[in-house]
Amino acid sequence: MNFTQFHNGNNMPSVGLGVFRVENNDTAKDAVKHAIQSGYRSIDAAFIYGNETKVGEGIAEGIKAANISRDDLFITSKLWLDDYGKNNVKEAYEKSLNLLGLDYLDLYLMHWPGTDADLMLNTWEGLEALYNQQLVKNIGVSNFNIDHLDILLNKATVKPVLNQVEFHPYLTQTELRNYLNKHDIKMESWSPLMNAEILQDEVVNNIATEINKSPAQVIIRWNIDHDVITIPKSVTPSRIEENYDVFNFSLNEEQMQQLDALNQNKRIGPNPAEFNG
Numbered sequence: 001m002n003f004t005q006f007h008n009g010n011n012m013p014s015v016g017l018g019v020f021r022v023e024n025n026d027t028a029k030d031a032v033k034h035a036i037q038s039g040y041r042s043i044d045a046a047f048i049y050g051n052e053t054k055v056g057e058g059i060a061e062g063i064k065a066a067n068i069s070r071d072d073l074f075i076t077s078k079l080w081l082d083d084y085g086k087n088n089v090k091e092a093y094e095k096s097l098n099l100l101g102l103d104y105l106d107l108y109l110m111h112w113p114g115t116d117a118d119l120m121l122n123t124w125e126g127l128e129a130l131y132n133q134q135l136v137k138n139i140g141v142s143n144f145n146i147d148h149l150d151i152l153l154n155k156a157t158v159k160p161v162l163n164q165v166e167f168h169p170y171l172t173q174t175e176l177r178n179y180l181n182k183h184d185i186k187m188e189s190w191s192p193l194m195n196a197e198i199l200q201d202e203v204v205n206n207i208a209t210e211i212n213k214s215p216a217q218v219i220i221r222w223n224i225d226h227d228v229i230t231i232p233k234s235v236t237p238s239r240i241e242e243n244y245d246v247f248n249f250s251l252n253e254e255q256m257q258q259l260d261a262l263n264q265n266k267r268i269g270p271n272p273a274e275f276n277g
């Protein structure tokens, strides 16, 4: 398994399972359990996905089935905008822990920056308090642009370990990636498969044929080779396995460049500069 190391010395698996738009029923439980049995050690949850209960059951069953311990896993959840404000963070964190059936998270993220910079900074102080009290292993942000990060880094006493953002070959985020590199903050990609849209791309398919891998494997490998942590979502057992079978090959420079050249700065999600829940 591949890990990425944060500036604080902690490690995170480079590939995990996403669970957005998965219903809070056995689909969520079975996907998480199957992922853990297939070798995944990282699960990307969020309070707003409304499925932390079943994701938590999947984690518990996966731990048993794979004969591992909780500490072998890396579990992420995210603070939703309704719970922003320093004094609300601990309660929201505990709410997610209770739903997931866990006593700590490996990573807690601010889900969006929001449009109120003061509230953003005040909320980050709440995450810093959790981290300083050792209630959470790592803290980070999601959907932060360079402008948001400039404001945050100017005031933060604990630097985020990562920024989880939309990233795929149609949105390569070069400027943001360079900025994060400079500050030793990792990038993590959401919708790495562009919610399956990128899997239809001709260049992606040509590379997949060339190296005898699937289009999804090409994209996930493109993330790893860019040092971007990724969390493809699938509830299909064969795809869950396929998406994790990416550690025995890499892309050459030409293939990386071909994929990079697909950039159109095209988002499928909201614009972080405007989104406020």
Ligand SMILES: NC(=O)c1ccc[n+]([C@@H]2O[C@H](COP(=O)([O-])OP(=O)(O)OC[C@H]3O[C@@H](n4cnc5c(N)ncnc54)[C@H](OP(=O)(O)O)[C@@H]3O)[C@@H](O)[C@H]2O)c1
Residues within 6 Å of the ligand: 017, 018, 019, 020, 021, 044, 045, 111, 142, 143, 164, 165, 189, 190, 191, 192, 193, 194, 195, 196, 199, 214, 216, 217, 231, 232, 233, 234, 235, 236, 239, 240, 242, 243, 269
């Ligand atoms: N921080 C944020 O604001 C934010 C926003 C969006 C997402 N996220 C996180 O990022 C994760 C991933 O993003 P996403 O769920 O939007 O989309 P995604 O991972 O880009 O794509 C998921 C879609 O691709 C399909 N798929 C997966 N593997 C495949 C394969 N090997 N071959 C063909 N199709 C495949 C899935 O179908 P099946 O499931 O039917 O197999 C599903 O329809 C989320 O689940 C969530 O954890 C975070």
